[in-house]
Structure formats: C-alpha cells, structure tokens
Amino acid sequence: MPLTFRRMPVLGQKAFIPYAISKASLNHMTQMLAVTRAPEIGVNAIAPSLVDTPMTHAWQEAHDLWRAKSPLQRGASPMEIADNALMLANSTYLTREVITGDGGLNLT
Numbered sequence: 001m002p003l004t005f006r007r008m009p010v011l012g013q014k015a016f017i018p019y020a021i022s023k024a025s026l027n028h029m030t031q032m033l034a035v036t037r038a039p040e041i042g043v044n045a046i047a048p049s050l051v052d053t054p055m056t057h058a059w060q061e062a063h064d065l066w067r068a069k070s071p072l073q074r075g076a077s078p079m080e081i082a083d084n085a086l087m088l089a090n091s092t093y094l095t096r097e098v099i100t101g102d103g104g105l106n107l108t
Helices: 014-037 060-071 078-090
Strands: 002-004 042-047 098-101
Touching: 014 042, 042 078, 078 098
Parallel strands: 002 042, 042 098
Antiparallel strands: none
C-alpha cells in the first residue's frame, strides 16, 4: 500500500507550520498502518519534493534551488515517482519505508 506525500524543508518558517504538521501526520500514519496491517499488508510512502510537471514549470526559484544544491541538479520526472510507487506496490517485504524523492537535496 504505497502512500504519497511531499517533504519540504520547512523548519523555522511559521507560514508552513500547518503544512509541516500534516506531513508529519502522514509519516506517523504510515508507521502506524505498517504496524497494524502487518503481516498481511506492507505500508510504505513516497515523499517527493520537486516533480517536473506543467504545474511546477513556473516555480523558477525551486528549479534554481535544485540545480544549485541537489546532487542530481534537477527535480524528479513523474515517471520516476511512479517507478518508486510500482516498486513499493510489488514488494512483499518492505514496510514502513518512506522514500524521499528529492534528488539528494536533503544531503546538502
């Protein structure tokens, strides 16, 4: 059962408190579902950051940030995120995993 939610560096940004709380809740929900649904169902999540879609093309600051700071220097393609979901859906062993799809931005 793959879930999706976004991860974003929001520490110290007051306007993002509700956003950060909702994402933390989804992370915790993934953990609790993984425990309560095991062993019948594995529960995992994908937390993509910048995904290159028509909606994000206008987000020049985000694209500049990823080019400057992300080791992969770009956002993800929708197919790359879909590939992660497919991998998690086909897994019979993984549970409570959260794949952060940020091109390594969280390393910098």
